Amino acid sequence: MTTSKLIFGFGFALALALPIVARADPAGDPAAVSQDEQGLWHDKNGDPTYKIEPDGTVDWNTFSGFRRYNAACIVCHGPDGAGSSYAPALADSLKTMGYAEFFGTVVGGKKDLGNGNDLVMPAFADNKNVMCYINDIYVYLRARSTGVVGRGRPDKHAPKPPAFAAAEDKCMGPD
Amino acid sequence: MRRLLLASCFGVAAMFTAGYAVANDELAKMSADPNQWVMPAGNFANTRYSELKQINTENVRKLAPAWTFSTGVLRGHEGAPLVIGDVMYLQAPFPNTVFALDLNNEGKILWKYEPKQDPNVIPVMCCDTVNRGLSFADGKIFLHQADTTLVALDAKTGAVVWSVKDGDPSKGETGTDAPHVFKDKVYIGVSGGEFGVRGWMSAYNIKDGKLVWRAYSEGPDSDLLVDPEKTTALGKPIGKDSSLKTWQGDQWKIGGGDTWGWYSYDPELNLIYYGSGNPSTWNPSQRPGDNKWSMTIWARDADTGMAKWVYQMTPHDEWDYDGVNEMILTDQKIDGKERKLLTHFDRNGFGYTLDRATGELLVANKFDPKVNWATGINMDKSSPDYGRPIRVAAMSTEKEDVNHKGICPAALGSKDEQPAAYSPQTELFYVPTNHVCMDYEPFKVSYTAGQPYVGSTLSMYPPPGDSNMGNFIAWDNKTGKIAWSDPEQFSVWSGALATAGGVVFYGTLEGYLKAVDAKTGKELYKFKTPSGIIGNVMTYEHGGRQYVAILSGVGGWAGIGLAAGLTKPTEGLGAVGGYAALSNYTALGGTLTVFALPSD
Numbered sequence: 001m002t003t004s005k006l007i008f009g010f011g012f013a014l015a016l017a018l019p020i021v022a023r024a025d026p027a028g029d030p031a032a033v034s035q036d037e038q039g040l041w042h043d044k045n046g047d048p049t050y051k052i053e054p055d056g057t058v059d060w061n062t063f064s065g066f067r068r069y070n071a072a073c074i075v076c077h078g079p080d081g082a083g084s085s086y087a088p089a090l091a092d093s094l095k096t097m098g099y100a101e102f103f104g105t106v107v108g109g110k111k112d113l114g115n116g117n118d119l120v121m122p123a124f125a126d127n128k129n130v131m132c133y134i135n136d137i138y139v140y141l142r143a144r145s146t147g148v149v150g151r152g153r154p155d156k157h158a159p160k161p162p163a164f165a166a167a168e169d170k171c172m173g174p175d
Numbered sequence: 176m177r178r179l180l181l182a183s184c185f186g187v188a189a190m191f192t193a194g195y196a197v198a199n200d201e202l203a204k205m206s207a208d209p210n211q212w213v214m215p216a217g218n219f220a221n222t223r224y225s226e227l228k229q230i231n232t233e234n235v236r237k238l239a240p241a242w243t244f245s246t247g248v249l250r251g252h253e254g255a256p257l258v259i260g261d262v263m264y265l266q267a268p269f270p271n272t273v274f275a276l277d278l279n280n281e282g283k284i285l286w287k288y289e290p291k292q293d294p295n296v297i298p299v300m301c302c303d304t305v306n307r308g309l310s311f312a313d314g315k316i317f318l319h320q321a322d323t324t325l326v327a328l329d330a331k332t333g334a335v336v337w338s339v340k341d342g343d344p345s346k347g348e349t350g351t352d353a354p355h356v357f358k359d360k361v362y363i364g365v366s367g368g369e370f371g372v373r374g375w376m377s378a379y380n381i382k383d384g385k386l387v388w389r390a391y392s393e394g395p396d397s398d399l400l401v402d403p404e405k406t407t408a409l410g411k412p413i414g415k416d417s418s419l420k421t422w423q424g425d426q427w428k429i430g431g432g433d434t435w436g437w438y439s440y441d442p443e444l445n446l447i448y449y450g451s452g453n454p455s456t457w458n459p460s461q462r463p464g465d466n467k468w469s470m471t472i473w474a475r476d477a478d479t480g481m482a483k484w485v486y487q488m489t490p491h492d493e494w495d496y497d498g499v500n501e502m503i504l505t506d507q508k509i510d511g512k513e514r515k516l517l518t519h520f521d522r523n524g525f526g527y528t529l530d531r532a533t534g535e536l537l538v539a540n541k542f543d544p545k546v547n548w549a550t551g552i553n554m555d556k557s558s559p560d561y562g563r564p565i566r567v568a569a570m571s572t573e574k575e576d577v578n579h580k581g582i583c584p585a586a587l588g589s590k591d592e593q594p595a596a597y598s599p600q601t602e603l604f605y606v607p608t609n610h611v612c613m614d615y616e617p618f619k620v621s622y623t624a625g626q627p628y629v630g631s632t633l634s635m636y637p638p639p640g641d642s643n644m645g646n647f648i649a650w651d652n653k654t655g656k657i658a659w660s661d662p663e664q665f666s667v668w669s670g671a672l673a674t675a676g677g678v679v680f681y682g683t684l685e686g687y688l689k690a691v692d693a694k695t696g697k698e699l700y701k702f703k704t705p706s707g708i709i710g711n712v713m714t715y716e717h718g719g720r721q722y723v724a725i726l727s728g729v730g731g732w733a734g735i736g737l738a739a740g741l742t743k744p745t746e747g748l749g750a751v752g753g754y755a756a757l758s759n760y761t762a763l764g765g766t767l768t769v770f771a772l773p774s775d
Binding site for chain 1: 247248249250251269270294295297298299301302303304369457578614616618619620621623625626627628629630631632633634635729730734735763
């Protein structure tokens with residue numbers, strides 16, 4: 001238990017190491033300008049972003065985000081960020097929501113009570129299935145919000161970078 | 176003392192039923208009165224059949240709304256109201272307000288009960304904050320709240336008589352099912368298959384809310400309430416540690432098998448029937464083995480909880496085909512022999528007919544021809560695989576990180592919790608169905624208590640060549656054949672009602688209440704209610720007039736899978752309307768609409 005918590009802590013720290021700065025235009029320009037050692041692309045502000053090749057191939061993180069989103073988030077936010085009858089369409093939310101706010105909401109949750117439609121999002125800070133992949137989920141939804149990735153499973157994706165696989169194994173821990 | 180007796184007297188219920196039988200007799204008598212609707216399915220057998228016939232195939236076209244009632248809640252509205260005497264009792268989604276409405280006074284609110292519940296329970300309800308209804312017995316109304324509190328309310332005043340907490344929502348354990356009263360006990364199950372909750376069934380004394388027994392779906396024999404020698408599966412004793420042997424290590428502790436469906440009861444056999452749900456997680460490679468007793472039909476002694484027989488329909492589930500759907504009890508002649516039957520339409524797409532006394536499997540056929548994960552069920556009694564599905568290897572999702580395509584049905588199943596009805600006039604079952612296929616991509620997932628534990632992505636779409644995502648069908652349980660099938664644009668997510676007037680009712684996700692001819696399926700009437708229907712149709716008579724009532728208020732699983740429209744229409748399909756978003760047809764809002772024929 002302690003071991004897995006420690007390992008998880010490591011993955012969490014990795015994610016936190018990215019710069020979080022509030023900006024006036026929170027969504028920002030999604031153009032990818034640099035790639036880190038684990039294969040994740042960043043925009044000019046240093047926020048995680050997607051990289052789509054001219055032939056439609058998506059980067060590994062975007063593909064990974066598609067998979068993790070459609071397991072952990074779909075039960076409320078609907079398939080492909082399209083929304084449900086009781087949770088917002090994140091493909092729309094991320095048009096105006098930046099990385100910092102996204103990160104904070106996922107970690108800490110959100111409550112909007114009353115008016116016959118109590119909306120509550122749980123805090124995912126302890127959930128490795130979300131936290132180990134939070135940047136992936138962000139870049140996937142960012143790609144959905146700009147429309148460069150459509151509904152459903154991306155047809156082509158880049159292979160899983162070895163450094164990503166190593167970090168993933170550490171973050172998720174054994175079993 | 177009573178509890179001691181209960182614990183020690185397996186099967187000798189008759190000895191002490193004198194004091195206990197009162198509630199049961201009262202309920203049985205009341206359920207035989209078609210003017211009232213005193214339990215979730217109208218009767219113990221779960222047939223959802225009413226003897227009322229003022230509304231018939233000739234005059235149903237004149238049906239019109241008589242009165243309406245808003246619950247003030249925007250979430251998905253499942254279940255149906257009860258009618259006890261001159262009062263209608265109605266529940267709403269979270270926070271599970273209960274209304275008592277005076278039928279003598281145009282639905283005036285007699286009392287209202289609004290529980291205070293921690294809103295943190297909302298996000299651990301996998302698929303919307305639905306509640307499937309109330310039960311009545313002994314002057315009390317029973318409500319199973321989202322936070323797993325079972326509360327008994329004074330039917331006259333709404334005052335709390337007693338209240339118990341059955342589970343722990345911080346671990347993902349929630350309440351969505353309607354409580355069911357059989358004899359002197361009120362039964363509730365638990366939801367949380369997507370949170371690794373190990374399912375159980377609890378039986379509480381209706382008088383004081385004391386727990387009489389609790390039986391788990393998975394784990395050691397003592398938790399299961401089974402007798403390794405006497406409890407049978409397809410006629411053979413299940414043996415020692417029947418569940419533990421089918422799991423790796425301690426995985427059964429987070430193994431699912433939840434019990435959020437509808438329960439039925441046979442007073443003669445003194446057995447209750449229900450189904451257990453999917454094993455957790457959705458990634459099958461992470462839980463090798465048959466994962467018993469998830470996906471199982473259970474027959475338990477109503478007094479002791481001891482299992483008489485079990486039948487696992489989908490060993491080692493790979494598709495989320497929950498086994499919770501209702502068990503409908505009928506007495507019919509099959510192969511020239513009068514039999515006590517149990518009919519069940521499973522999420523896995525097979526309609527099963529069993530002998531409910533023994534658990535013998537009589538018929539198992541696809542009730543949607545597009546089902547493709549298995550070619551059939553092995554009916555050869557001499558085979559070691561007797562009773563097991565004959566799987567299609569290409570539809571297995573066992574391989575991690577692979578996108579398994581074209582599996583029918585989708586995880587919603589060919590039918591979800593929306594209950595079917597049975598008419599003894601036609602000997603047909605009326606089944607609301609889903610007609611949806613999927614791609615399924617499992618991957619490694621980690622368990623944290625109270626957090627989603629899913630481990631697979633889904634993409635859903637209509638079966639290749641079709642544009643309809645639902646069918647309302649009539650099924651012959653003796654031959655395992657579809658008698659007629661009405662296509663519907665969306666999944667039919669509403670419970671059906673059969674009546675002696677020869678009319679069958681159901682609702683649609685666009686919001687239509689529909690009436691069809693029980694013999695032919697011909698549409699006789701439809702009316703668009705304020706929102707999409709995922710509730711169950713019921714009927715009652717008051718002041719000499721027959722009424723038909725339905726809750727509308729779109730949401731639930733349907734609100735997730737369909738509100739946004741389905742993904743990636745299969746190539747070559749031209750019917751754009753077929754998979755257009757449901758949100759183009761209906762909006763949120765809980766309303767009860769009550770119909771009647773116009774008074775002259």
